[in-house]
């Protein structure tokens with residue numbers, strides 16, 4: 559019997575960058591009664607609230623204590639403090655300003671050289687490269703682009719593979735991972751989901767075999783692949799509907 563259900567977010571729990579469906583929300587609240595539930599994603603803390611926590615139907619504080627937010631690939635960890643009735647940050651491992659500046663310049667150069675710097679397609683006030691403190695994220699069409707537009711941009715990852723290949727030539731000291739629909743996450747080596755899952759093991763005092771992980775990018779080079787490499791049991795999903803199907807099965811046998 560697993561103790562932990564861990565989830566990638568984009569494309570695993572939701573349609574990338576949008577709130578989870580009411581079906582997923584209901585299933586997650588049910589999971590909180592039986593498991594520690596650990597979303598882990600490259601996104602910022604506020605997006606965890608917007609996309610997941612705020613969508614849960616009337617969770618009790620006791621249920622929220624079983625929800626663990628591994629933000630920015632688990633380089634930040636938040637848990638619910640029942641006394642304060644609020645989320646608290648347990649740890650944070652940010653990039654240095656120099657690292658952020660170097661990564662930002664590298665990605666912009668690589669995207670321009672490969673012809674995928676789509677500044678003209680941005681909505682007002684939006685940005686292509688975002689400093690997420692523990693990682694820098696390239697989103698080809700910005701944060702505010704429509705879902706359909708994002709899906710259509712690079713469905714076979716070929717554009718991002720070219721950008722990543724060029725980034726590795728310019729600044730090989732960083733790691734670059736393809737995630738979501740238009741994103742590349744740049745991190746210092748080891749600051750990927752391996753880092754997050756390793757800290758999850760420590761913080762929750764569990765073994766790898768206690769975890770079942772759900773992700774849509776479990777192929778080599780994908781941002782869920784480090785979890786596979788660690789030897790953690792993984793379910794590869796195509797979308798949140800696959801995840802809902804699996805969760806119904808898991809909850810049905812409890």
Ligand SMILES: [Mg+2]
Pocket residue numbers: 566567568569570737738773774775
């Ligand atoms: Mg994903």
